[in-house]
Amino acid sequence: MKVAIAGAGAVGTFIARDLAAAGHEVHLLEKEARVVDRLRSTTVDVHWHAIDACEYESLDLAGISDVDVMVAATGDDEDNLVISLLAKQEFAVPRVIARVNNPKNHWLFDETWGVDVAVSTPHLLTALVEEAVSVGSLVRLLSLDGGARLVELTLASDSPAVGKSLAQLAVPRDASIVAVVRARHVIVPHGDTTLAAGDEVIALVTGEVEDQLAALLAV
Amino acid sequence: MGIRSLLARLSTSVEEDDAQRLRAFCVQRGQVPISEIPARTEVTAVGQISSIRIVPHKDSSWLEVTMSDGDDSLVVMWTGRRAIAGVAPGRRLAVKGRALPLAPGSRRLKMLNPSYELLGKD
Numbered sequence: 001m002k003v004a005i006a007g008a009g010a011v012g013t014f015i016a017r018d019l020a021a022a023g024h025e026v027h028l029l030e031k032e033a034r035v036v037d038r039l040r041s042t043t044v045d046v047h048w049h050a051i052d053a054c055e056y057e058s059l060d061l062a063g064i065s066d067v068d069v070m071v072a073a074t075g076d077d078e079d080n081l082v083i084s085l086l087a088k089q090e091f092a093v094p095r096v097i098a099r100v101n102n103p104k105n106h107w108l109f110d111e112t113w114g115v116d117v118a119v120s121t122p123h124l125l126t127a128l129v130e131e132a133v134s135v136g137s138l139v140r141l142l143s144l145d146g147g148a149r150l151v152e153l154t155l156a157s158d159s160p161a162v163g164k165s166l167a168q169l170a171v172p173r174d175a176s177i178v179a180v181v182r183a184r185h186v187i188v189p190h191g192d193t194t195l196a197a198g199d200e201v202i203a204l205v206t207g208e209v210e211d212q213l214a215a216l217l218a219v
Numbered sequence: 220m221g222i223r224s225l226l227a228r229l230s231t232s233v234e235e236d237d238a239q240r241l242r243a244f245c246v247q248r249g250q251v252p253i254s255e256i257p258a259r260t261e262v263t264a265v266g267q268i269s270s271i272r273i274v275p276h277k278d279s280s281w282l283e284v285t286m287s288d289g290d291d292s293l294v295v296m297w298t299g300r301r302a303i304a305g306v307a308p309g310r311r312l313a314v315k316g317r318a319l320p321l322a323p324g325s326r327r328l329k330m331l332n333p334s335y336e337l338l339g340k341d
Contacts, residue, residue, distance in 0.1 A: 092331070
C-alpha cells in the first residue's frame, strides 16, 4: 500500500518506520528541511519530502494523487484539518486518518473536513487507563456514529448482578449486552447466562440508559 | 433528413430520444463519458441533473446531485450547501474535479466540491 504521512514528529516518524517495516511504500512529508536532513539518515526506507503538506502544489509534487492512505499526524489540529480536506477533496484519497491533538477539537474531525478516521491520543489513553484500573465502574470504550456507545464493566464480587441471569437482570431498553468475557473466553449472552464476579460485561448503550445499566451492574 | 432516419426517430420512445439527444450533447462537448471517468484523475464531466437531494450532516447539510449523460450517472456532492443557484433537475452541468468511488469498492463514482459550469440547453 502507498501511504503518505504528514508531519515527521515523534508520532509521524514512528508510524512511518512501522509501516515501512511492514513492507508498505511510505512517503513522509515534513515542512522543516532541518528535520528532514536530521532524520533522513536514520530512516532510510521511507521517501522523504521537505514540503508544506498544507499546500496543494506541494502535495501534488509529492504524488498524493495515487496514495491509498493519507495520515495527517502533525502536532497542529488546524494543519491536520487542512491536510485532510485537501487529501479528500482535491486528491480523492480513499482513506484519510487524522490525529487529534487537543481533545476539544475532536468534534471537528469528521467527513465535512474529509476525515474518515479521527485518532485522539488523550481519548484512547483515558479509555485504556480507565479500563486497566477499574473494577466495578463503567468504562466507555468506543463512541459510534448515531450516539451509541460501547461500554465495559468488570463485575466486582459484591456487585448486585453476581449470580443473576441476564433475564433476571432486566436490562433497560436501548441497552444491549453484546458479550461477556470470562477467563479469557467470550460468552455470547443469552437470557439464561448467569453472571459471576470478575466477568467483563460488554454492552452497547445510548446516552440516557448508561447510568441505569451501571446501577444494575455495580454497587 | 432521409425517410429512413425520420422513421427511426418517429419509432423511438420519448425517453430514448431524450437520452440520445443528451448523449449527442455530451459527446459534442468533447468530454469524457461518465462511464469512462478514471478514478482520482482530474477530468471534466458533462451531464444533465436527474435528481437533487439535501443530506443532513450534523449541524450542516450536503447537496447531493446525480447527473447523467444518457449512459451512466455521477454523484456530485457540495458540502455545507442546501442549494446552489442554477443547480436544478434538468439543468446541464460541466463539473471538473477528481472522482472517487461512491463507497469503498463501488464502481459508481462521486465528486466532492468540484468546480462547475452551468451549461445552456444546446
